[in-house]
Amino acid sequence: MIAFHLLPHKVFYKSPKLEKFTQSIKHPFYTRQHGRKYSNSVGYIRRTLKSQVLCLLAKEDGVSDLCVSFFGAGYVGLVSSVCLADYCKKVYCLDTDKEKIASLRELQIPIYEPLLEDKLRKNYESKRLVFLSETFDLAIRDSDILFIAVGTPSRRGDGHADLSYVFSVAELIAEMLTPGYTLIVIKSTVPVGTCNKVQELMKAKVKSSKVQFDVVSNPEFLRQGSAVENFLHPDRVVVGGCGSVGSPARKRMEILYSPFVKDKGTLLFTSWEEAEMIKYAANAFLALKIQFTNEFADFCQLVNANISVVMKAIGLDERIGSHYLQPGPGFGGSCLPKDIRALVRSAQEYSCSMRLLESVIDGNEVRKRRIAQWIATLADGSCTKEDVGIPLHGHHTNSTTINVYGKRFAILGLTFKANTDDLRESPAIYVVQELLSLGALVSVYDPQVKEESVIRHFENFRGFPLNICEDTYTACKDADVTAILTEWEEFRNLDWSRLYNIV
Structure with a gap:
């Protein structure tokens, strides 16, 4: 299968100054003296070129040029990262639980989900799927899209969603972002208004004016027991807060989901608030049907x-x-x-x-x-x-x-x-x-x-x-x-x- 192309083949961006700078930072002396700057600069050039052409092109083997990271190797993060690794250049699955990451590297899956084990093994062995419990800066620097897929459990005492993990990851990302454009996607189930809070928090934490990012909402609709099938063949994909047609955020999300969305009507672009509300409304209606039947x-x-x-x-x-x-x-x-x-x-x-x-x-x-x-x-x-x-x-x-x-x-x-x-x-x-x-x-x-x-x-x-x-x-x-x-x-x-x- 081939993901769609926005341009016939590759885009060649030629600039004498850019080529001269690229050659200079490859010099051994520069690498020894500025090792971290070298890595950051390469990532900056890579993301800048992509944002200038406003698209991320798919290769002819059906694997896109996208690099993606998921913060949280729980149910949603693990299933999503494994499935996306079929179509992305590289997917990082990140979690602070070192034992869980060590088990995943040994191909020991902490959850039972049909079809997941074989797909994980294939993508891990192909080196398109990487599990990390540290050195998150490597994944952040290399990624075009960063997903926040951590848990939002009920807060003890009042039932509110506990957003401490979401905010903690958002702060970490903001502090590690390098110059260039990165898309932040909130996959976790969060109350209305959370995306706005995350964006304001990250703006206050970024360290450079050259860092550019957008925050969008992309709620999951996976059903346990058929989650892999749900991801590969979704009823709908909801993306909130991407802005107008042609925006960098919208382009990236369109290309990311192009292998899974066959009908344009299945990919729904909404506001932040609408996307956040859609997830809760769907779950509330399902619970209502169950309770109705039981009564x-x-x-x-x-x-x-x-x-x-x-x-x-x-x-x-x-x-x-x-x-x-x-x-x-x-x-x-x-x-x-x-x-x-x-x-x-x-x-x-x-x-x-x-x-x-x-x-x-x-x-x-x-x-x-x-x-x-x-x-x-x-x-x-x-x-x-x-x-x-x-x-x-x-x-x-x-x-x-x-x-x-x-x-x-x-x-x-x-x-x-x-x-x-x-x-x-x-x-x-x-x-x-x-x-x-x-x-x-x-x-x-x-x-x-x-x-x-x-x-x-x-x-x-x-x-x-x-x-x-x-x-x-x-x-x-x-x-x-x-x-x-x-x-x-x-x-x-x-x-x-x-x-x-x-x-």
């Missing part, structure tokens, strides 16, 4: 209606669509819960009440309690349709109304969704904690979660009867109740006769 699931169970049939029927309406209409134990993961909390808190700062989203947050907590209660009542024999909706009181509340002491539970699936190993805010973790706090004996199994990760999420339950198993049948042995809480494909093909004989 209907509770009602359907009471009136003997099949929720799957109901949701399939309304999903055929093109105004509604079929995605995110499957009932479950609630939403979790690293995005939806924290992003909705942050959006509600951000709206409150503008004296804007988002009562609908506040009810979604509360309703999701109620849903998890109802699922835990329903599973518990199956063991003590008191489960009826009318029981659904009565709160279960356990680890998260003050008293208990259900006796499951000594009962055995098998919980299949711990991640918040299938095809990932992410346990963050997973409803399944909540359910297991509730059962343990009520004195139940719990065995758990998940196809992708490592034992140490499970132990870490049950740090406050040391000494409780939690058994981490290596397969479904070991977990289910002698179980009074077996519950599948994550829709892994493996669980669709179980030997039900064998299960019947061991529980």
Whole structure:
């Protein structure tokens, strides 16, 4: 595949003064005396030439002349850098976690994501993908685009997005920028107004008037479990704050995403504020659909209606669509819960009440309690349709109304969704904690979660009867109740006769 060319082949920029200067700084004496200046000067010439022609040209093998850096080797930064390395001259993936970077250099990936391992290996071995835990100045000097893809977790106590990592990276970049033009892209999920704050912060920190940069917003829309596929074939790419058509920032983003965007309507240019809001609005709407489905699931169970049939029927309406209409134990993961909390808190700062989203947050907590209660009542024999909706009181509340002491539970699936190993805010973790706090004996199994990760999420339950198993049948042995809480494909093909004989 060949990324598009804005000019037929290469652009040759001839200048006698420039050629003379270039030759002079290659002299060994100059290099010995001005080693760092030599490197900076080469980078300056390179970026200046590119900005003068206002384009970055693709080579005939489909690999562009772009050099890109990602600050943050987490989920978004790692997946994005690996995918972009297919089409960029070089991609740096940067993180201060030395152990993580050392593992990545050994091709040991800290997350489970289909297709990621093979693609990472290919690009790392081709030397287009570089992992660094220090010498960030090398990556900054060499890069045309610098992505900030660090975490924005919920701030303790108030639910606001913690932007300390974003601002810290922005300051670091500003202090290390060399003369010439560089594009700064905020990939992290951030509240409205963050891009403006980052630009003002960086302007105050840059050390030279010859340093030129723009800050743009480029939110990610990756879905865990299909993130590589989402990046390579996006529904849309949103870029905020690039300015008018033909601006350096817009040109670079167009070329960066040209291999992935086949339809011009898929690449959307907006303002900073619109791009920042689009990300939050998308996640809020998805959470709303999940909570809507779960509330209907509770009602359907009471009136003997099949929720799957109901949701399939309304999903055929093109105004509604079929995605995110499957009932479950609630939403979790690293995005939806924290992003909705942050959006509600951000709206409150503008004296804007988002009562609908506040009810979604509360309703999701109620849903998890109802699922835990329903599973518990199956063991003590008191489960009826009318029981659904009565709160279960356990680890998260003050008293208990259900006796499951000594009962055995098998919980299949711990991640918040299938095809990932992410346990963050997973409803399944909540359910297991509730059962343990009520004195139940719990065995758990998940196809992708490592034992140490499970132990870490049950740090406050040391000494409780939690058994981490290596397969479904070991977990289910002698179980009074077996519950599948994550829709892994493996669980669709179980030997039900064998299960019947061991529980």
